[in-house]
Amino acid sequence: MNAFLTGVIFLVAFTATGTSIDCVTCYSTDGTDCSGEVRTCTEGQTFCRTLTSEIKKDGVASNQVFKYCGGDDEPHWIYREESLTTFFQLEVENCETDKCNEKPAQLTPSVNTTNGVKCMHCFKDYSTDCNSEKTIECTGDMNKCLFVSGNICNNGTAFYACALRHCTNIASADLHPRYDEVDTGNIQKIEISEGIKDA
Structure with a gap:
């Protein structure tokens, strides 16, 4: 599942569309900061963007960060999902002045x-499906249930089909970071459901 989660940030980071502004552009797989060249963004790219991910597996955290030019005015975006052993957070921050994305990223703490x-x-x-008697108690803003299946797992050499169900914070499937891959066939299905509330 780590391979699936790591792949999410590559897709989000490089789908930017977006008066000229100078932004730091860099990438790191180790921490919430990176340093790189400052470049003048192309026309229509009016924001500097920092995209940060965190994966916690069995209590051990690892981070990745991208800094690049962005083309939309979404001010802040956080995606979270959690299983019994793994927590994943993807956070996007935009800013509007030259080199405003040069500072280390600050991930919003989860509850x-x-x-x-x-x-x-x-x-x-x-597999393209999974079912279980086992449940997970969701935390913080993760008050929906996620189901994802498709060629989303990687064994180190190739992607292959797998399926998962656990908690998430998004309200609909089209808000998932890899929703666009449903059209390409890489993702077979993304479903969001209300889950089970305690009586």
Whole structure:
């Protein structure tokens, strides 16, 4: 599942469309900061953008960061999902002045208290579906249940089909970072459901 989550940030970072502004452009797989060249963005790219991800697996955190030119005015965006062993957060910040993205990224802390929502919890390699009696108690703003299937896992040499169900903070499938891949066939299905609330 780590390979799936890591792949998300590559796709989001390089789908920017977006009066000229000078932005730091760089990438790092180790931490929430990177240094790189300052470049003048192309016409229509009016924001400097920092995209940061965090993956926590069994309590061990790792981060990646992209800094680049962006073309839309979305001020702030946070995507979260959580299984019993893994937490993933993807956060996008925009700013509007020259080199405003040169500082280290600051990830918005997640709330770890349960919110009364439960989701089915499963993960299955080489499958387009998974079901389980097991559930996960969602935390913080993750009050929806996520189902994703398709060629989203990687064994180190190739992508292959897998499926997962757990908690997320998005309200609809079109807000998922890899939603555009449904059209290409890489993602077979993304579904968001209300989950199970405690009585």
